[in-house]
Amino acid sequence: MPEPYDVITMGRIGVDLYPLDIGVPLARVETFGKFLGGSPTNVAVAAARLGRRTAVITRTGRDAFGDYLHQELQGFGVDDRWVTEVEEYPTPVTFCEIFPPDDFPLYFYRQPKAPDLEIHPPELDLDAVRDARIFWMTGTGLSAEPSRAATLAALRARSESARSENAAPEPRTATVFDLDWRPMFWDGGDHSSVAPARYREALAHATVAVGNIDECEIATGEREPHAAARALLAAGVELAVVKQGPKGVLAVHRDGSTADVPPLPVEVVNGLGAGDAFGGALCHGLLAGWDIARIMRYANAAGAIVASRIACSSAMPFPDEVERALAEGAVTESIAAGPSGAGS
Numbered sequence: 364m365p366e367p368y369d370v371i372t373m374g375r376i377g378v379d380l381y382p383l384d385i386g387v388p389l390a391r392v393e394t395f396g397k398f399l400g401g402s403p404t405n406v407a408v409a410a411a412r413l414g415r416r417t418a419v420i421t422r423t424g425r426d427a428f429g430d431y432l433h434q435e436l437q438g439f440g441v442d443d444r445w446v447t448e449v450e451e452y453p454t455p456v457t458f459c460e461i462f463p464p465d466d467f468p469l470y471f472y473r474q475p476k477a478p479d480l481e482i483h484p485p486e487l488d489l490d491a492v493r494d495a496r497i498f499w500m501t502g503t504g505l506s507a508e509p510s511r512a513a514t515l516a517a518l519r520a521r522s523e524s525a526r527s528e529n530a531a532p533e534p535r536t537a538t539v540f541d542l543d544w545r546p547m548f549w550d551g552g553d554h555s556s557v558a559p560a561r562y563r564e565a566l567a568h569a570t571v572a573v574g575n576i577d578e579c580e581i582a583t584g585e586r587e588p589h590a591a592a593r594a595l596l597a598a599g600v601e602l603a604v605v606k607q608g609p610k611g612v613l614a615v616h617r618d619g620s621t622a623d624v625p626p627l628p629v630e631v632v633n634g635l636g637a638g639d640a641f642g643g644a645l646c647h648g649l650l651a652g653w654d655i656a657r658i659m660r661y662a663n664a665a666g667a668i669v670a671s672r673i674a675c676s677s678a679m680p681f682p683d684e685v686e687r688a689l690a691e692g693a694v695t696e697s698i699a700a701g702p703s704g705a706g707s
Contacts, residue, residue: 367494368442369415370646373517374501374510374543375401375479376421376446377455378428381673385461385632389470392460399435399676400457401479402543402639403501409643409665409679411440415650418442420487420517422478428454429478439676445488449478461673464631465608471547480510492517493524496536497646501543502578505561518568536649540565540600541642542574544581559584566598571649573604573642588613602655604645606638612663614655622656629667629694636675637666643679664688671699 379400382392399408407417419441423429425448432454436443455477458470482504492498498521504514521538542562549555562582566572572582572595580586583594588605592615595603605613611625644665648658664685671694672678680688681702688694 365491366416367496368418368491369495369650370407370410370417370497370499370643371420371492371495372403372407372417372499373420373482373514374403374504375455375477376404376419376423376432377401377457377473377477377479378431379457379459379675381459381633381675382461383673385463385673387460389458389460395458396674397431398674399432399439401455402503402541402642403499404432404436404441405636405639405676405679406499406541406642406646407441408436408439408676409640410646411643412679412681413643413647413665413685414682415643415647416442418445418491420445420482420492422447422449422481424448424452424454424478425450426454428456435676447486449481452476452478452481454478459633459635461633463633465634467633467635469635471545473548476507480504480507482513483509484513484516487513487517487520489517489520493520494535496650497539498535498537499539499541499642499646500565501541502558502562502565502581503543503545503548505565506545506548506558511561515564515568518565522568537571537602537646538569539571539573539642539646540569542572542578542582544574544578563598566595566600569600571602571604571645572598572600573606573645575606575608575638579605589615604659606641612641612659614659616655620655622654622659624656624659624663627664627667627688627693629671630699631670632699633673633675634670636672636678637670639675640669640679641666644685660689661685664694667694668698670694672701
């Protein structure tokens with residue numbers, strides 16, 4: 364029997380075309396960098412950078428950008444065996460504008476439909492999903508069929524197997540729901556009438572929920588961090604992680620343990636990949652069996668490092684960089700620059 368993956372993520376993938384000109388409107392940008400993108404894919408990259416065996420379940424177009432994404436995944440050490448092609452739709456492209464410290468507009472080109480929303484339940488390797496130590500899915504995967512049915516099928520396989528007497532001898536670590544609220548992907552946008560119900564359905568199968576204040580509100584109706592955390596626990600998860608931006612992160616476990624961790628000081632260049640780095644580091648800490656305060660400090664540091672760099676996937680930190688940031692109490696210029704100028 365093949366060895367289980369440390370982390371399998373499922374959902375968005377695409378090409379990020381990010382400006383290399385900072386503080387310039389998109390209409391005036393002249394130079395772009397091309398990067399692997401898509402939140403759950405970046406989480407797999409982040410966890411791989413920290414030494415974990417990872418894979419991603421997603422789909423691309425049958426085009427040159429799809430070929431590029433396979434190339435990048437392989438280069439980052441992420442297994443791409445479940446990244447398949449869709450004939451009908453092009454690989455998505457995402458642009459952004461970079462206005463530090465906190466304005467990073469995103470422009471998604473996912474029309475007429477993104478291939479990653481064409482994941483079908485029969486195509487899933489449910490044995491691998493069941494056995495993975497961590498399975499990570501996102502709210503975007505619930506926004507359209509057949510992706511919604513496939514995502515819920517994967518979640519049900521995890522939760523049903525956990526209840527079975529024949530569960531794997533090495534217990535799974537977590538089933539993580541990244542709340543990942545992107546209203547532009549949902550019918551009705553910010554006023555979607557179906558999103559809250561779909562979120563509640565998924566939460567019933569997850570053991571960890573991660574989201575910012577807006578995302579927690581979609582999932583629970585609550586915006587106050589402690590109230591949102593309590594509502595996520597009541598919805599079925601064991602660990603609720605509420606990201607609060609410049610106020611840090613709150614984590615509350617069903618066993619009563621709590622961590623309220625301030626952010627690590629950083630000169631922000633591009634904040635878009637910070638949450639994905641946080642996610643990969645969260646997986647790493649959960650797999651290591653750390654207490655939640657240590658996990659949150661480590662994940663905060665990983666996120667801050669990526670916020671100090673332009674890119675997302677290629678900016679994901681290595682373990683020594685995270686440890687340096689924690690030891691120095693901030694993301695310094697030398698850490699931001701990375702081992703080979705990643706911050707330049």
